[in-house]
Amino acid sequence: MSPDELKALIDATANTAAEAYYWWATGLMVCIHAGFMMYEMGQSRVRNVLASGVKNILAFAFMIPTFFLFGWWLYWAYGTGNIFLPDASAEYAQYYVPWSEGMGPNLQDNASGVFWAAFVLFSATVASIVSGSVIERIRMSSWIILSVLVGSVVWIIAAGWGWSAGGWLVTGWGYHDVGAAGVVHMISGFFALGVLINLGPRVGRFNSDGSANDLSGHSVPMTIAGLMIIIIGFFGFLGACLLYPSPGVSLTSADAGWLTIYGTPTTLSAF
Template sequence: MDTMFLMNSLWVMLGAILVIFMLGGFILLEAGSTRMKNAGHIAGKTIFTFGLASLVFWAIGYGFIFGSNGNFLVGLSDFFYSGYQVEDMGLATSVFFVFQLAFAGISITIALGGFAERAKLSVYLVFTVLFSALIYPVIAHWIWGGGWLAEHGKQDFAGSTVVHLTGAMAAFAATILLKPRIGKYNKDGSANNIQGHNQVFTALGVLILWIGWFGFNAGSTVAVDDGFFGFVALNTNLAAGAGAVSALIISWMVLGKSDIPTMLNGALAGLVAITASCAFVDTWAAVVIGFIAGILVFYSARFFEKRKIDDPIYALSVHGVAGVWGTLSTGFFATPELATVGLPGLFYGGGFTQLGVQFMGVAASGAYAFVVSFVILAIAKKLMNGLRVSEEEEIMGLDISEHGSYGYPELFVAKDQNVGS
């Protein structure tokens, strides 16, 4: 068998492993950013929903994205993917399938962040199935599967739109329908800061995500022969660093203190933003893209909080706003040498054409993800007697109310025993 075929397959498999390992980062990020009484629930539902999404992707999702007998809206073959080899991709197609499955799993994980600390476990189940079948695959086909946005030259190398904006808009629909957590807002409309229980978990989660992003972005080259994955990895790291620095600086300037959660979100925002453009822009532009993303995530979080959008893990700001900026950024910074898809950006003599395509892709994909998610959840709310646990269950925490055990049993069991004595 051809050596390059084997090397490409091994590289993409490594990328898939890194992307799947990002779920560990999300577990620590989400658990650390929320309260102790929900930590076990958040960890468990992340594993459960990834497993469920994997089955749906195997049965339906992959075929809707990459099915050869499709149209400009959706693919229509390769359902219940068999794993048989096709020799024209330059790597094992089963490896490519696993790589794409990992991306779908990350998108639903982002979406479910908008449900945190108040949604029923049954709602996670239903929405995971429908998101993985009807929302993510459709947008992925439009951009990556030869759909109508691909025909227009939409640039999204590793998924600022496909993965991150799609997940964020689903989270947005959930936050609206679920409404804020108990105690988040006062009667006068002012917001209370419901702090996460462990900043060390959150920081470690961000670091794991940062490392996993090299599989996300550099792995999307799906080849090793020209070493281009190294350039993509370099851009990815520079943007993350710039996002962390700018977020820290802006929080220091505005709040008078260097806010750690803001800095961590800045690093993630830089990663999300560079995901679309990492293969299309020069290194200096990667720094600019990440730096702007870090500032945007700070102001975006404040904007949504003032409008009573309770987003516990900042999915709208980190994955939504930064995803939009990252997607649009190629319309400014894509170079003639690197723009293997679409056209060069505005700053390289390409005019407004590519920027217009990028804006069209953001608008269409974001609207589709939001509207379909909202409709699904609104119907589920009617049929399932609400999306949200009861007030009593929310106060006691989803660990005990949904699963019958605590994520931190020594602490909570001891507290209960003291109350009863």
């Protein structure tokens, strides 16, 4: 085997390993939603357990098609420095419209699919966080609308602003949020707070005299097990926040190695 053939084989192996890494990280992120589902079901009263579980399943059912149709496009259209209006003329925004080659099977592109899948799971995480805050407070149809709004619109616009190298928060303010503490968890938390302010307490929580009734969940073990599974899922979440460029591709002054989503060098351990 010649040196050139050996290098080509090494590069191909590196590409395959990187692709497999992100798919495993994405698969691990599913544990986050399994954990949220168990947590919510454990915190629900017996009569509402099924509804709490179905809410989390529907987050997947509606997040995947809506993110395919417009969520992924919004990320790239807002990642060019625009604040209020998406930039439909941006190169990647045109590449990721739902009818483009970038959104279909492509043997020459082993990156678009895995990153799209990872971002879908990020979106579902946002929706699941909101789901946990509205236990026993919301109709299923209303929840579906809110989950699409926060998961495929609100958070992804914020990601384009602050979780993209070209976003206006990054270029104008130097904002860096490597682990998505702001663009995922803060956005979903404040969205949930706004929803709760409007919904108010659960029906039956307070009596007319102001005294409170106990509406404890039916299974503490299920709740605790759910929290532990969420922790497992976050290994995949944080792992998918990193980049590993293909051989020969340099996003920074470093020639190889792990990078943050902003292109700055890091390592798995440091992260």
